[in-house]
Amino acid sequence: MPELSILGRRLPKVNSWAHLTGSAKYADDIILPRMLYGRLLRSTEAHARIKRLDVSRALAYPGVIAIVTGADMPEKMGIMPSTQDETALAVDKVRYVGEPVAAIAALDEDIAFDALSLIDVEYEPLEPILGIEEALTRDDVKIHDESKRGNVFKEVHLSFGDLDKAFAEADHVREDWFFFEGNTHAPIESHSCVANGEANGNVTLWTCTQVPHYLHRELEKVLGVPRARIRVIATPNGGAFGGKSDPFAHEFAACLLALRTKRPVKFTLDREEVFYAHRGRHPVKMRIKTGVKQDGEITGVHFQSWLDGGAYASYGIATTYYTGALLTVTYRVPAYKFDGVRVYTNKPPCGPKRGHGTTQPRYAFECQLDKIAEDLGLDPLEYRKRILQPANSRTVNDLRITTMGLGECLERVGEATGYSKKHGKLAPGKGIGLAGSAYISGAGLPIYWNEMPHSGATVKIDRGGGVTVYCGTAELGQGSDNMLASITAETLGVLPEDVHVVSGDTSLAPVDLGSYSSRVTFMAGNAVKDAASRLREQLVCVVAERLGVPAARVVTALGRVFDRDDPETGLTFVEAAVAAEARYGTLSAAGWYKPPPGIGGTFKGAGVGPTPAYSYQACVAEVRVDLETGVLTVDRMVTAHDCGRALNPVNVEGQIEGSMYMGYGEVIGEEQVFRGGLHKKPSLLDYKIPTSLDTPRLEAIIVESVDAEGPYGGKEAGEGPLNPAIPAIANAVYDAIGIRFDETPITPDKILDALAKKKVRVGPTGLDDDHDAKASLRRLNASTDARERKRDA
Amino acid sequence: MTKQLLTLRVNGERHTVAAEPHHTLLEVLREELQLTGTKHGCELGECGACTVLVDGVPILSCLTLPVQLGDAAILTVEGLATGATLHPLQTAFADEGAAQCGYCTPGMLMAAKALLDANPRPTRDEIAHAIAGNLCRCTGYTAIYEAVEKASRA
Numbered sequence: 022m023p024e025l026s027i028l029g030r031r032l033p034k035v036n037s038w039a040h041l042t043g044s045a046k047y048a049d050d051i052i053l054p055r056m057l058y059g060r061l062l063r064s065t066e067a068h069a070r071i072k073r074l075d076v077s078r079a080l081a082y083p084g085v086i087a088i089v090t091g092a093d094m095p096e097k098m099g100i101m102p103s104t105q106d107e108t109a110l111a112v113d114k115v116r117y118v119g120e121p122v123a124a125i126a127a128l129d130e131d132i133a134f135d136a137l138s139l140i141d142v143e144y145e146p147l148e149p150i151l152g153i154e155e156a157l158t159r160d161d162v163k164i165h166d167e168s169k170r171g172n173v174f175k176e177v178h179l180s181f182g183d184l185d186k187a188f189a190e191a192d193h194v195r196e197d198w199f200f201f202e203g204n205t206h207a208p209i210e211s212h213s214c215v216a217n218g219e220a221n222g223n224v225t226l227w228t229c230t231q232v233p234h235y236l237h238r239e240l241e242k243v244l245g246v247p248r249a250r251i252r253v254i255a256t257p258n259g260g261a262f263g264g265k266s267d268p269f270a271h272e273f274a275a276c277l278l279a280l281r282t283k284r285p286v287k288f289t290l291d292r293e294e295v296f297y298a299h300r301g302r303h304p305v306k307m308r309i310k311t312g313v314k315q316d317g318e319i320t321g322v323h324f325q326s327w328l329d330g331g332a333y334a335s336y337g338i339a340t341t342y343y344t345g346a347l348l349t350v351t352y353r354v355p356a357y358k359f360d361g362v363r364v365y366t367n368k369p370p371c372g373p374k375r376g377h378g379t380t381q382p383r384y385a386f387e388c389q390l391d392k393i394a395e396d397l398g399l400d401p402l403e404y405r406k407r408i409l410q411p412a413n414s415r416t417v418n419d420l421r422i423t424t425m426g427l428g429e430c431l432e433r434v435g436e437a438t439g440y441s442k443k444h445g446k447l448a449p450g451k452g453i454g455l456a457g458s459a460y461i462s463g464a465g466l467p468i469y470w471n472e473m474p475h476s477g478a479t480v481k482i483d484r485g486g487g488v489t490v491y492c493g494t495a496e497l498g499q500g501s502d503n504m505l506a507s508i509t510a511e512t513l514g515v516l517p518e519d520v521h522v523v524s525g526d527t528s529l530a531p532v533d534l535g536s537y538s539s540r541v542t543f544m545a546g547n548a549v550k551d552a553a554s555r556l557r558e559q560l561v562c563v564v565a566e567r568l569g570v571p572a573a574r575v576v577t578a579l580g581r582v583f584d585r586d587d588p589e590t591g592l593t594f595v596e597a598a599v600a601a602e603a604r605y606g607t608l609s610a611a612g613w614y615k616p617p618p619g620i621g622g623t624f625k626g627a628g629v630g631p632t633p634a635y636s637y638q639a640c641v642a643e644v645r646v647d648l649e650t651g652v653l654t655v656d657r658m659v660t661a662h663d664c665g666r667a668l669n670p671v672n673v674e675g676q677i678e679g680s681m682y683m684g685y686g687e688v689i690g691e692e693q694v695f696r697g698g699l700h701k702k703p704s705l706l707d708y709k710i711p712t713s714l715d716t717p718r719l720e721a722i723i724v725e726s727v728d729a730e731g732p733y734g735g736k737e738a739g740e741g742p743l744n745p746a747i748p749a750i751a752n753a754v755y756d757a758i759g760i761r762f763d764e765t766p767i768t769p770d771k772i773l774d775a776l777a778k779k780k781v782r783v784g785p786t787g788l789d790d791d792h793d794a795k796a797s798l799r800r801l802n803a804s805t806d807a808r809e810r811k812r813d814a
Numbered sequence: 815m816t817k818q819l820l821t822l823r824v825n826g827e828r829h830t831v832a833a834e835p836h837h838t839l840l841e842v843l844r845e846e847l848q849l850t851g852t853k854h855g856c857e858l859g860e861c862g863a864c865t866v867l868v869d870g871v872p873i874l875s876c877l878t879l880p881v882q883l884g885d886a887a888i889l890t891v892e893g894l895a896t897g898a899t900l901h902p903l904q905t906a907f908a909d910e911g912a913a914q915c916g917y918c919t920p921g922m923l924m925a926a927k928a929l930l931d932a933n934p935r936p937t938r939d940e941i942a943h944a945i946a947g948n949l950c951r952c953t954g955y956t957a958i959y960e961a962v963e964k965a966s967r968a
Contacts, residue, residue: 031909033908033909033911034908034911034913036916037907037908037913037916038904038908039916040913040915040916040919041891041900041904041907041908041913041916041919041923042851042891042892042894042895042900042904043849043850043851043852043890043891043892043920044851044892045916046850047850047853047917049850049854050844050850052845052848052850131834206951207951208915208917208951209853209855209861209863209915209917209918209949209950209951210853210855210915210917211854211855257915257916258915259853259915259916259917260914260915260917260951260952261915262951291856291857292855292856292857292858292860292861497915498914498915498916498917498952499914500914671909671910671911671957672911674911674957675911675914675952675953675957678953678954678956678957679914679951679952679953679954681954682953682954682955683951683954704856704858704860705855705856705858705860705861705949706858706860710949710951712946712947712949713941713942713943713945713946713948713950713955713958714942714943714946716954716955718956719954719956
């Protein structure tokens with residue numbers, strides 16, 4: 022590959038200046054003439070039938086302009102076409118406290134708020150289902166009538182290789198239970214949107230969404246308005262982390278109210294409402310049985326997960342599969358069985374949060390590997406390095422692995438921290454822990470089945486040398502606009518600041534599936550590179566002809582198109598653009614990307630897990646536990662991340678550091694928990710996200726594997742680095758105080774209790790700890806075996 | 815409630831607006847003056863996104879009523895640059911990647927400016943204390959420390 026002029030350099034993001042001067046327009050910053058202000062009425066019941074819903078008193082309140090309810094939008098919707106179980110506003114029934122029931126548009130926010138109390142709702146309370154085992158076993162209460170067994174949303178079983186043989190051949194078999202508590206994204210920007218109803222019946226929606234294209238499809242379905250008449254513009258997201266990747270009630274309500282009033286309508290959720298919108302990390306119970314040889318070589322793994330999905334599907338079918346899909350891509354696993362069950366409960370719906378469904382099993386597996394290393398007397402770092410899944414291989418569940426930098430990541434964090442010298446040798450109360458992990462550079466399949474590209478981009482060059490790139494990606498702060506500008510600039514030989522970016526606009530930009538599953542750099546990056554390369558070819562051809570040299574000798578870099586062998590000879594980019602336009606006509610080209618075939622298997626359920634390239638990462642955490650107060654202090658975290666090629670090292674480091682931070686928060690205390698059906702802490706005062714004073718010293722190490730299929734070698738960086746942070750801390754706590762935390766979060770009260778009772782382990786012993794664990798497991802195995810027999814018959 | 819006339823000195827300019835007396839400084843800045851650079855994350859004083867400077871002191875504009883301020887000098891992110899020249903904090907934040915999503919950034923810049931005005935060469939610990947009331951969900955704060963340190967050397 023020729024030397025790069027833009028990529029790999031520590032350049033500021035092209036959109037930094039808007040962020041730093043207050044001129045960036047987030048959704049709530051949009052103020053339009055005649056704009057109305059919306060508020061949602063939310064359910065006060067966890068599970069109830071709506072017996073009566075009367076908006077007449079509210080509608081008569083001065084300043085209220087329009088009100089819509091579930092009856093106005095009864096069409097089922099949801100992000101996954103196969104599991105659409107939601108309506109925009111509740112119809113007939115509510116399934117969690119905080120579920121939107123009605124929406125008001127008024128002249129100002131105060132009026133809208135006051136009028137909420139004038140909507141009369143009569144509920145007939147139903148018994149709420151709040152826990153996993155309750156949801157599995159209670160056939161008498163159905164949150165959704167469609168559940169066949171109890172309140173099961175989805176049950177999946179996958180089996181690869183001969184597991185019985187694997188356990189028979191093992192010298193040592195471990196079985197461990199884990200529980201990962203649910204938690205939420207807590208972006209600093211609450212959800213917000215503005216819809217404008219136009220006189221011709223069109224509607225434009227500005228909204229902080231990660232998925233403008235998927236939202237576009239759902240708006241068409243629910244509003245009954247053709248997509249051609251709807252324009253979705255993703256505004257800069259003030260943080261998202263997965264929490265803005267579902268279609269939401271306020272977006273539908275804003276559009277319908279705008280269409281009815283022919284006025285702009287704004288909805289901005291308050292902080293409490295963001296906790297109800299949720300779609301965050303699923304609480305998951307897990308059981309892992311792993312067989313190993315005396316030297317630690319894994320013979321087989323049986324992984325079981327039970328996910329508490331909350332009231333609706335969201336991405337739940339994918340989340341369920343993700344809990345099992347990626348356990349095989351890090352270390353050699355020759356036989357593997359996965360059973361996953363997701364249940365409905367009467368709580369805000371869970372969905373994808375950074376690391377989507379892979380974070381919980383990775384925590385469990387890396388903690389179990391730490392135990393296995395201890396059982397066998399192995400150094401946890403050297404042990405992991407010995408059992409690595411090789412590069413350019415296929416896993417037992419048929420996932421294609423290309424570049425694989427986990428070994429180097431482990432080495433680098435080991436060197437940076439002196440892990441092997443410290444582990445097991447620090448003073449009482451001090452500990453060091455390690456974990457590895459992996460993530461996808463985008464999902465191999467789109468959310469709805471189709472054969473079209475996953476990412477499209479258009480690039481145009483104007484006569485003055487200006488370049489514009491159009492792509493449907495949503496900017497979340499992850500740096501996607503900068504990535505689009507940088508790859509375009511690199512390919513054409515201009516500077517990123519010469520590139521104007523139009524992103525996230527369904528009317529202007531070609532479809533990109535959205536900013537989720539860490540797919541944008543790899544997929545949109547390849548699409549924009551493809552588009553820009555087509556224009557580059559035109560520039561190169563016309564300049565080669567002009568200079569009388571072979572096209573292969575012509576290079577584009579830093580505003581010039583010139584002869585590689587005689588760099589003084591060439592044209593400026595503007596001259597080359599003029600010559601190319603004169604020769605070929607208007608300079609515009611489209612490019613696209615679709616993952617190659619054969620990256621995954623063909624069995625049912627094989628759609629979740631494949632990706633064109635896996636990222637790898639390892640983390641070491643150093644901790645102190647105060648034996649008097651139980652306070653856990655994480656002094657330092659070091660994460661090395663294999664990102665393919667670091668297209669912008671500042672941004673890659675930012676993603677690694679931010680991921681470590683978020684993982685740290687999840688392990689030391691963030692939890693989305695409930696008292697009955699009521700959220701215990703729906704505010705930033707009670708739901709504590711780490712402040713600057715809480716946050717450990719964070720160190721990011723970039724490991725480059727230069728992926729042959731990635732754009733200029735790049736892979737993902739936004740999600741994977743979160744995953745090893747959590748087990749690294751849990752393993753460090755064990756090293757410090759000899760107590761295994763097989764559940765999250767690890768809070769001072771749990772530590773003190775464990776110390777006082779001289780426990781060696783904190784965590785579940787079965788599916789329901791109030792019951793006999795063995796009986797619980799027997800029941801579950803009986804039910805899953807029965808399902809499998811039925812399937813196999 | 816009826817609106818009342820209110821004169822505020824914002825970014826060196828006096829503005830007279832009609833506003834509901836119970837509306838917060840944050841609401842008046844954003845909605846009446848359309849200075850939407852100042853953000854809101856909770857409107858309960860928990861997140862720090864709405865931080866502005868009043869006579870050089872960082873305050874939470876979501877918990878402040880404009881009538882409390884009299885003729886005090888209010889500085890928002892829109893007034894941080896001097897004419898066309900960016901404040902050293904702004905360039906340092908760009909260079910170090912200290913703004914990811916950018917939503918906590920205006921408040922963070924204000925808290926950092928107050929710190930540097932009072933303490934031109936802060937230690938990392940002093941920076942951490944100065945921004946302890948400003949939640950950032952993206953960066954893990956490291957890049958913000960580096961940016962403030964860089965600006966302090968500018």
